[in-house]
Amino acid sequence: MTAKVADPKTVLLRADHLRRQIGDDFRDRIVSSLYADARRIADRSVRVGAEQKWDWDQKVDRIVTSPVLGLPIMLGILALVFWITIVGANYPSQMLAEFFFVVESTAVALFTDWGVPAWITGFIWNGVFRGLSWVVSVMLPPMAIFFPLFTILEDLGYLPRVAFNLDWLFRKSGAHGKQALTMAMGFGCNAAGVTATRVIDSPRERLIAILTNNFVPCNGRFPTLIMLATIFVAAAFPPAFASFAAAGAVVGVVLIGVGFTLLASWLLARTVLQGEASAFTLELPPYRRPSILRILYTSLIDRTIFVLWRAIMTAAPAGAVIWILANINIAGVSLAQRSADFLDLLGFAIGLDGVILLAYVIAIPANEIVVPTMLMIYMGVGMMSDVTSYGEIRTLLVEQQGWTMLTAINLMLFSLLHNPCATTIITIWKETRSARWTTIGALMPLAFAFAVTFAVATLWRIFA
Amino acid sequence: MTDSISVWLLSLLLLALAAAWPNVGLWAQWKRSLAQRDRRLFEDALKHFITWEHRSQAATPESLAGALALSQRRTLDLIVRMETRGLVRSDTGALTLTPEGERWALHVVRAHRLWETYLSDDAGMPMERVHRAAEIAEHQLSAENLDQLDAHLGHPESDPHGDPIPTVEGAVKPLDAVALTEWPQGEPARVVHIEDEPDVIFRQIVAAGLRPGSTIRILENSPQRLVVSDGSAEHRLAHVVAANIQVAEAQRATRPTGTRRLSELRAGEAAEVFELDVSCRGFSRRRLLDLGMTPQARVEVALDNPFGDPRGFRVRGTTIALRKQQADKVWIKTQKVSHDPESAAEVTHA
Numbered sequence: 001m002t003a004k005v006a007d008p009k010t011v012l013l014r015a016d017h018l019r020r021q022i023g024d025d026f027r028d029r030i031v032s033s034l035y036a037d038a039r040r041i042a043d044r045s046v047r048v049g050a051e052q053k054w055d056w057d058q059k060v061d062r063i064v065t066s067p068v069l070g071l072p073i074m075l076g077i078l079a080l081v082f083w084i085t086i087v088g089a090n091y092p093s094q095m096l097a098e099f100f101f102v103v104e105s106t107a108v109a110l111f112t113d114w115g116v117p118a119w120i121t122g123f124i125w126n127g128v129f130r131g132l133s134w135v136v137s138v139m140l141p142p143m144a145i146f147f148p149l150f151t152i153l154e155d156l157g158y159l160p161r162v163a164f165n166l167d168w169l170f171r172k173s174g175a176h177g178k179q180a181l182t183m184a185m186g187f188g189c190n191a192a193g194v195t196a197t198r199v200i201d202s203p204r205e206r207l208i209a210i211l212t213n214n215f216v217p218c219n220g221r222f223p224t225l226i227m228l229a230t231i232f233v234a235a236a237f238p239p240a241f242a243s244f245a246a247a248g249a250v251v252g253v254v255l256i257g258v259g260f261t262l263l264a265s266w267l268l269a270r271t272v273l274q275g276e277a278s279a280f281t282l283e284l285p286p287y288r289r290p291s292i293l294r295i296l297y298t299s300l301i302d303r304t305i306f307v308l309w310r311a312i313m314t315a316a317p318a319g320a321v322i323w324i325l326a327n328i329n330i331a332g333v334s335l336a337q338r339s340a341d342f343l344d345l346l347g348f349a350i351g352l353d354g355v356i357l358l359a360y361v362i363a364i365p366a367n368e369i370v371v372p373t374m375l376m377i378y379m380g381v382g383m384m385s386d387v388t389s390y391g392e393i394r395t396l397l398v399e400q401q402g403w404t405m406l407t408a409i410n411l412m413l414f415s416l417l418h419n420p421c422a423t424t425i426i427t428i429w430k431e432t433r434s435a436r437w438t439t440i441g442a443l444m445p446l447a448f449a450f451a452v453t454f455a456v457a458t459l460w461r462i463f464a
Numbered sequence: 465m466t467d468s469i470s471v472w473l474l475s476l477l478l479l480a481l482a483a484a485w486p487n488v489g490l491w492a493q494w495k496r497s498l499a500q501r502d503r504r505l506f507e508d509a510l511k512h513f514i515t516w517e518h519r520s521q522a523a524t525p526e527s528l529a530g531a532l533a534l535s536q537r538r539t540l541d542l543i544v545r546m547e548t549r550g551l552v553r554s555d556t557g558a559l560t561l562t563p564e565g566e567r568w569a570l571h572v573v574r575a576h577r578l579w580e581t582y583l584s585d586d587a588g589m590p591m592e593r594v595h596r597a598a599e600i601a602e603h604q605l606s607a608e609n610l611d612q613l614d615a616h617l618g619h620p621e622s623d624p625h626g627d628p629i630p631t632v633e634g635a636v637k638p639l640d641a642v643a644l645t646e647w648p649q650g651e652p653a654r655v656v657h658i659e660d661e662p663d664v665i666f667r668q669i670v671a672a673g674l675r676p677g678s679t680i681r682i683l684e685n686s687p688q689r690l691v692v693s694d695g696s697a698e699h700r701l702a703h704v705v706a707a708n709i710q711v712a713e714a715q716r717a718t719r720p721t722g723t724r725r726l727s728e729l730r731a732g733e734a735a736e737v738f739e740l741d742v743s744c745r746g747f748s749r750r751r752l753l754d755l756g757m758t759p760q761a762r763v764e765v766a767l768d769n770p771f772g773d774p775r776g777f778r779v780r781g782t783t784i785a786l787r788k789q790q791a792d793k794v795w796i797k798t799q800k801v802s803h804d805p806e807s808a809a810e811v812t813h814a
Binding site: 016019020027028031032035057058061062065066067070160164167168171177201202203204279280281282283284285286 | 586587588618619621631637740747748749750751752753754755756758759761766767769770771772773774776780782783784785786787789790
């Protein structure tokens with residue numbers, strides 16, 4: 001026998017020929033034999049005590065997935081997470097804002113001393129830097145609290161139980177139960193939620209999850225919701241209950257968002273994304289004690305810093321745009337004011353006003369600058385305003401700008417439903433590689449937002 | 465005045481641009497749709513020729529006109545055009561495919577069957593809808609598309625109907641089977657192919673749960689009907705329906721009586737997996753296998769759901785939630801004695 005090197009083509013042909021002889025069920029047999037081997041090894045080397053741990057797990061499972069307690073427990077945990085975030089983020093946010101303000105005023109003073117032209121100083125420090133400092137001080141504390149809390153739930157093994165509890169809702173709307181997981185991720189950041197849809201195997205249901213993820217309010221939108229909840233809802237309650245009322249209102253908005261997610265999924269599954277529900281398999285892992293170090297690492301490094309960095313990258317140019325719009329005057333009126341006037345009629349139709357709409361146009365790169373932009377245009381100052389106390393904001397909005405309960409409700413709805421931010425749109429493009437789905441993902445929520453706010457405004461004006 | 469003229473001019477210019485823009489303009493789109501329509505016509509004709517060749521029948525202009533619902537004049541025109549392209553020849557008396565035509569025809573057949581497999585196994589589209597969807601997609605897939613799809617699906621040998629999928633080289637594994645109506649009564653038979661046309665009959669077969677790979681046995685063969693059993697259920701089929709099912713010698717017996725679906729398992733019962741249903745193919749099958757739903761694995765209900773769906777099952781030390789649709793695909797038996805050390809151990813404990 002002489003050793004000879006076979007021609008690659010012959011080898012391939014032979015392999016192909018052999019492949020056709022092993023039958024269709026070779027995968028079944030491979031997996032079966034893998035499990036049999038694993039079993040043999042485990043029997044030899046692992047001694048199994050009584051399955052006490054599992055009994056305990058099963059007891060917990062019976063409670064958290066029970067028909068009576070399952071849903072209340074879920075809502076309770078959600079409300080608790082929001083409450084801790086609202087209460088805990090307030091103080092650090094103010095400290096950060098004050099710190100940035102000191103940096104800014106010092107820098108402005110220095111620049112003026114050096115004789116730098118005023119427009120450069122204004123552009124850099126009152127435009128770009130102030131945009132950055134708003135985003136950091138408004139976003140960082142809630143994220144640094146929310147993400148670890150969320151990761152604890154994830155680590156505990158609670159989230160798959162949520163998916164288990166909610167699957168029937170998603171099944172009825174033609175979607176996948178794991179969409180509950182990607183939605184939970186969307187609370188942190190919709191772009192992250194869109195990426196997380198990779199856990200859904202079937203392309204159809206994955207697309208549904210991608211296109212509807214935006215109906216879950218993300219961290220960038222929570223400050224708006226929290227502010228409105230605090231100013232308009234919590235103000236009606238005694239101070240001791242104010243934070244609970246605010247958390248409750250935010251949970252309410254989230255539930256409306258879940259409702260719209262299901263509605264949009266149902267509509268998609270019956271129109272452009274028809275098909276049967278595909279394979280649904282969900283592992284319910286045993287409950288584990290969360291490891292604190294790992295949680296801090298994944299939530300702070302992987303999530304918080306990552307999301308914050310992206311927000312900064314988009315907020316800086318947005319800050320510059322705002323500064324330019326507010327400081328270029330035509331016939332004595334700033335560009336910002338002119339655009340707001342232009343949008344005013346459309347804004348009125350949906351119960352808002354031109355300024356709010358303009359703020360949303362400017363805030364396409366990053367939702368967290370909506371509020372400061374709005375305040376800036378209202379006050380007519382040429383830069384984003386500093387973080388002021390909620391009391392002052394309330395005076396400005398209600399007494400000077402004529403905001404009503406309708407404005408607050410519709411702004412919450414608009415904030416919940418409107419188009420995803422630029423980062424999320426780019427992520428949808430990256431995940432789907434389709435201009436068509438990216439367009440639908442961007443415009444469908446916007447259509448929802450206009451339709452719903454218009455309906456609410458019209459009904460409100462008729463009946464109230 | 466000048467304003468309105470310039471507005472008109474501008475609109476005209478925009479219209480002209482929209483019409484003439486390369487690749488995306490209306491003119492380019494129209495040209496492309498013409499080319500696409502041509503491709504469809506050619507490919508449908510090629511499919512007709514290759515189908516008849518496989519049946520060892522000679523295709524004629526009449527058969528082609530019938531299959532494509534074309535007038536005689538247009539059929540002749542099509543044949544002439546295909547001859548000039550070197551796809552068919554008629555000099556031997558009958559219409560036959562040239563090697564070039566055969567290659568293209570096999571590409572279309574491969575596209576059709578691979579796409580059906582993808583829709584059914586990967587995208588989870590119901591069997592009765594894949595054929596129509598593939599009739600459209602087969603004209604749009606390129607050779608590279610097909611190679612990627614083939615690799616993605618793990619080089620499947622047959623489509624969901626049991627039709628063999630041609631290889632890249634154009635090799636087609638012949639179907640060695642007879643119609644169910646000609647199979648001897650009582651002998652176990654394996655379904656190897658289900659004719660996907662006509663649609664009405666195909667839907668009946670699918671509704672009965674019969675798939676390529678099912679093992680069945682004829683219980684009764686009367687002039688009115690056939691009664692077949694797959695071990696768990698009996699199905700009554702008219703002869704015209706049964707004639708569309710092709711069978712071959714079975715590799716094993718039908719499922720023993722007493723096998724049930726996992727979805728029927730009640731809390732507190734234990735059972736072992738018998739097999740995964742043949743209709744569970746591709747991705748969803750791999751998924752269930754990976755989770756440990758292999759034959760002889762012990763399963764029990766871990767978590768019932770107040771809403772009925774999904775339910776949690778305990779298998780191999782983990783809890784896995786399945787919707788009813790998935791749990792229907794797993795056949796179980798409650799019988800305790802087994803050669804598997806895992807369940808044997810359980811029995812001795814009990």
